[in-house]
Amino acid sequence: MAxxxxxxxxxxxxxxxxxxxxVALLRAVEQEAR
Structure with missing residues (x-):
C-alpha cells in the first residue's frame, strides 16, 4: 500500500x-487498480 x-x-x-x-477515495482507486 502506498x-x-x-x-x-x-x-x-x-x-x-x-x-x-x-485519502479514502485514493485508496479505493488504488485497490481497484490491483
Missing amino acids: VIVVPNVLRERLGEEGAEAL
Missing part, C-alpha cells in the same frame, strides 16, 4: 474531514 501524504495547503482548503475523504 503512503499518501496530503500537503498542508490542501488539508487547510479541504478541512480535516475533506482530506480524510480524499
Whole structure:
C-alpha cells in the first residue's frame, strides 16, 4: 500500500474531514487498480 501524504495547503482548503475523504477515495482507486 502506498503512503499518501496530503500537503498542508490542501488539508487547510479541504478541512480535516475533506482530506480524510480524499485519502479514502485514493485508496479505493488504488485497490481497484490491483
